[in-house]
Amino acid sequence: MFNIVSLFFLLIASSLDNLIAGFSIGMEKIKISYLSIIFLSLVGSIFLMISCLFGEQISCFVPNHYISFLSTCFFFILGIQKILKAFLPQKEEQTDSINTSNMKCILCIYHNPKTVDLDHSKTLSIKELLFLTIALSFDNFTIGIVLGTQFYSLFLFIIFHFFISFFLFFLGNRISYSRLKTHSKMITCLSGILFLLVGIYRILY
Numbered sequence: 001m002f003n004i005v006s007l008f009f010l011l012i013a014s015s016l017d018n019l020i021a022g023f024s025i026g027m028e029k030i031k032i033s034y035l036s037i038i039f040l041s042l043v044g045s046i047f048l049m050i051s052c053l054f055g056e057q058i059s060c061f062v063p064n065h066y067i068s069f070l071s072t073c074f075f076f077i078l079g080i081q082k083i084l085k086a087f088l089p090q091k092e093e094q095t096d097s098i099n100t101s102n103m104k105c106i107l108c109i110y111h112n113p114k115t116v117d118l119d120h121s122k123t124l125s126i127k128e129l130l131f132l133t134i135a136l137s138f139d140n141f142t143i144g145i146v147l148g149t150q151f152y153s154l155f156l157f158i159i160f161h162f163f164i165s166f167f168l169f170f171l172g173n174r175i176s177y178s179r180l181k182t183h184s185k186m187i188t189c190l191s192g193i194l195f196l197l198v199g200i201y202r203i204l205y
Helices: 005-026 034-058 064-087 102-111 125-148 154-177 185-205
Strands: none
Touching: 005 034, 005 125, 005 154, 005 185, 034 125, 034 154, 064 125, 064 185, 102 125, 125 154
């Protein structure tokens, strides 16, 4: 069962990708409207809610001790993946809205949010905004499945997630748009550390 400490770490860790995306996009001089950020945060929270409901169904068929073990392993894996992503050199990929498949575009945006501007117009079209939203929802979907199996105040968690995601994306976009120095690798590493702390906390308590 999750308690308030592990949920706090998880809430922050699952929202830091929005801060990184806001930084990356703002550094490319792409300023996103309030409505677009609300859309991003809302859809991400909806993905989280759907996956939580799916996790609740899984918990009806899988014993709790298996779920607890697998969820702890998941947080360790996710934490290590985030830390490696922060320190390993990332291959720069260019996306092309005409010649590249939609899934490849989304995966590229997931690894490097600044590539979301497919047509290099310095504004986001509806398609580009949708791709960014899906890319930012990948981790939320998997986290939600774990939450749904062992946590019962899901609605409150999703509400907090929406507001924190909105705030962090807005903060990152506006700060980097103003040409202040950003540290996206450090934030990615912090996200990984928080996921590891959730895993360790679940083992100890």
